[in-house]
Amino acid sequence: MDFLKKNKSLTLILKKIWISFKDLLPIIIVIAFFQIVVLQQPLPNFFEVILGSILVIFGLMFFVQGLEMGLFPIGEVMAHELARKGSLTWLLIFAFLLGFSTTIAEPALIAISAEAAKIAAENELISPSQESMQSYALGLRLSVAFSVGIAILIGVLRILRGWPIHYLIIGGYIIVMLMTLISPKEIIGIAYDAGGVTTSTVTVPLVAALGVGLASIIKGRSPLLDGFGLIAFASLLPMIFVMGYGILIYK
Numbered sequence: 001m002d003f004l005k006k007n008k009s010l011t012l013i014l015k016k017i018w019i020s021f022k023d024l025l026p027i028i029i030v031i032a033f034f035q036i037v038v039l040q041q042p043l044p045n046f047f048e049v050i051l052g053s054i055l056v057i058f059g060l061m062f063f064v065q066g067l068e069m070g071l072f073p074i075g076e077v078m079a080h081e082l083a084r085k086g087s088l089t090w091l092l093i094f095a096f097l098l099g100f101s102t103t104i105a106e107p108a109l110i111a112i113s114a115e116a117a118k119i120a121a122e123n124e125l126i127s128p129s130q131e132s133m134q135s136y137a138l139g140l141r142l143s144v145a146f147s148v149g150i151a152i153l154i155g156v157l158r159i160l161r162g163w164p165i166h167y168l169i170i171g172g173y174i175i176v177m178l179m180t181l182i183s184p185k186e187i188i189g190i191a192y193d194a195g196g197v198t199t200s201t202v203t204v205p206l207v208a209a210l211g212v213g214l215a216s217i218i219k220g221r222s223p224l225l226d227g228f229g230l231i232a233f234a235s236l237l238p239m240i241f242v243m244g245y246g247i248l249i250y251k
Contacts, residue, residue, distance in 0.1 A: 020061040028053070074206075079213025088160070092153050098206060099152035099234060104145040108197040113137040113144075116190045125186055125250060139245060144194050147241035151233035152207055158229070159214050159221060165229045172236040179243045187246025194238040204231055 035043055043049050082091045103109060117133040117140070120126045126136050158165060180188055207230045215227035 016061045016065065017057060020057045020064070023060065024053070024057060074209070077213070079210045080217050083214055083217045092156060095152045095156040095210065096149040098149075098210065099203070100145045100149035102203040102206060103148040103198055103234075104141060106197060106203070109141055109144055109194070110137075112190070112193060112197055113140040116140060120186065123186070136249070139249070140190070140194075140242065143241045143245040144198060144238045147237040148198050148203070148234045150241075151237040152210070152230055154237075155207075155211065155230035155233045156214065159211060159226050160218065162221070162226070165232070169229075169232055169236065172233075172240070176236070176239050176243075179240060182247070183243040184246050184250040186250060187243055191239045191242035191246065194242045195235040198234050198238050203234065207231060207234060 035041060078094070082094055085091075114133075114137050117126070117137040120136060121128040121133050126132050154168070157163070158168060183191070208228065211230040212223045212227035215221040215223040215225075221227075
């Protein structure tokens with residue numbers, strides 16, 4: 001009996017490793033093709049690359065397993081419990097804080113904010129002092145995190161009220177295009193990139209689980225039609241807020 005359980009567990013692990021390997025296979029093929037056929041050179045640090053690739057495969061496997069075991073269930077459970085309490089205020093507070101907290105600590109956002117501050121200082125848009133660059137980077141991070149919090153809040157309201165998502169998305173991108181015309185050119189690229197870095201490895205599963213959980217428990221809502229779409233707001237609003245931040249800082 002124990003042997004069968006161990007055998008099933010080993011089979012399951014090998015299956016998940018194979019799935020992770022298949023997900024990474026297109027990247028491996030592209031790199032190998034250009035390295036062998038186009039560049040016609042051996043891989044530098046071959047054994048380190050192989051070891052790193054193996055670690056990435058195992059890391060992806062554990063990451064996906066962690067999402068399935070932890071983040072997706074907790075997001076759905078919290079959405080259910082808050083909806084059952086019937087408190088709109090607490091639900092909206094939770095939605096805002098979820099978006100804010102998962103974004104403010106996002107490594108990609110920290111990196112792009114620091115790089116943006118450095119380049120802004122080099123181009124004499126801000127003072128080159130360390131304090132000024134840190135203040136600029138922090139302001140950028142707070143703008144993005146606040147915008148994601150507002151985005152998730154609006155997304156939750158959309159699910160509760162049944163607002164059509166396409167009107168909100170189209171309206172949002174019209175605002176983005178109009179703000180692009182009046183924003184300083186130095187901030188536009190950063191603002192567009194900020195919309196991408198907000199969709200982090202923690203934010204996406206938690207926010208998606210929140211939307212699906214709410215749509216599942218609210219009468220008249222479909223998890224498929226109404227549960228998804230929150231991530232779109234999390235990518236859209238940072239562009240608006242960062243361009244607004246640039247208008248305030250540069251002008």
